[in-house]
Amino acid sequence: MNDMTPLKPNDFATDQEVRWCPGCGDYAILKGVQRTMAEMGARPENTVFISGIGCSSRFPYYMETYGFHTIHGRAPALATGVKLANPDLDVWIITGDGDGLSIGGNHMMHVLRRNLDCQILLFNNEIYGLTKGQYSPTSREGTRSPSTPYGSVDHPAEPGTFALGSGARFIARCIDTAQKQMPGILKRAHAHKGASFVELYQNCIVYNDDVFAGFTEKKQAPFTQLWLEHGQPMLFANGEKGIALDADTLSLKIVHVVDGDWEAAGVRVHDEKNRVMAGLLVAMRHNEGMPVALGVIYEDPAPSFEEDVRTQNVEAAKGKVVDLEALIKKGQTWEVNQKKLREV
Incomplete structure (x- = not known):
């Protein structure tokens, strides 16, 4: 599809039968991604979804774009090759907690460290x-x-902490059923120039059902979820509670807000560029009684890997003439004399 006709979410759906277990959180993520593609005006001919191995890695079959279902844990390596060959492509890496953090942990670390311009969606179902x-x-x-x-x-392993320690410049979190917030987070990830790491809490209804129910259950969500927004106070529980910094222990704590005066309560304002605070926020979900930080947790752009490689290649080629024969003969070369061989 080469014209610029506005596309709808269904335009990004293929004719393949979606084969996940009934009730799997992957269905919601697929719908959220297809909706996001349409809303941000993505073009199928300019988009590539690359995955490894796992339930989540069936994703490329269901996206009407270019796709590559690779091998276990190696999606970042393939994505790097694709992006270097054609930096203008929008590259999305689909992986899971097993694929991306076990056999693929080394590859994940390096794609984040290098800051390849891509979007990494890690489906985390803890199984x-x-x-x-x-x-x-x-x-x-x-x-x-x-x-x-x-x-x-x-x-x-804590995916957000892993990403931060690997040098990621963009870290965000969402829940598979948070369809209202998901497109906004994915658009932010796409707009970020460099590696964007988005952890998606995804329910595995067969092998790990309701593992995230402690903070995803609808009635409790206002009290267990902290949706972050840059420049806004870290409030939850309908604005009655907030997150403050304990100066003595340099840890985060919950404070109560009286009459909406969050400043008097010491509630912190979210600063996406604060890397130290980002580390505290991603780890907060493991502290009993604390809410789970969701949304864009950290963003601090830096030059991307393929941008630096392209610049380096342009500089290295200045004043040089393309000569393949000279390149082949460069270094240690020798000529085989057929006459002398026959004499031997």
Whole structure:
């Protein structure tokens, strides 16, 4: 589709049967992404979805764009090649907590460190779904699974902390069912020049059902979710509570807001460029009684990897003439004399 006719979400849906378990959170994420594509005017011919292995990695089959279903954990490496070959393409990496943080952890670290201009959507359901429910790098301690029948003794990885430690310049979080907020977060990720890391809490209805219910349950959501907005106070519980910094312990704490005076209560204003605060916010969900930080947690742009590579190549080519034969013969070369070979 090469014309500029406005597209609808269904224009990004393929004719392939969507094959996830009934009730899987992946369906909601797929709809959210297709809706986002349409709203931001994305073009199928300029968009690529690249995935590894796992339930989430079936995603490219269901997007009417270019796509590449690669091998376990290696989607970032393939995406790097695609972006270097054609920097003008919009590259989206689809991965899961197992695919992206276990066998693909090394690749994930380097694509974030290099700051490749791409959008990384990590579906986190805290379990291996495709291979029938083994515990994953993000599974909680005590998780019982076929591979941990007596309960996992591993300390789980925190995706946001991992991304921040790897040098990510954009970190955000969303919930699979948060369809109102998801398009805005994905648009922000797309607008960011560099690697955007978006963690999506996704419910696995078969092997880890309701693992996030503690903060996703609708009635409790206002009291368990902290939706962040740059330049705005960190308020939740309908504005009756907020997040403040404990100066003695340099940790975050909940404070009560009286008569809407959040400043008097010491509530912090969200600053997306504050890397130290970002680290505290991503870790906050592991502190009992604290809400889960959602939305754009951190953004501090820097030059992208392919932009630097392109600039370097242009500079290196200045004043040089393309000569393939000279390149081939450069260095240690020799000529085979057929006559002398016959004499030997």
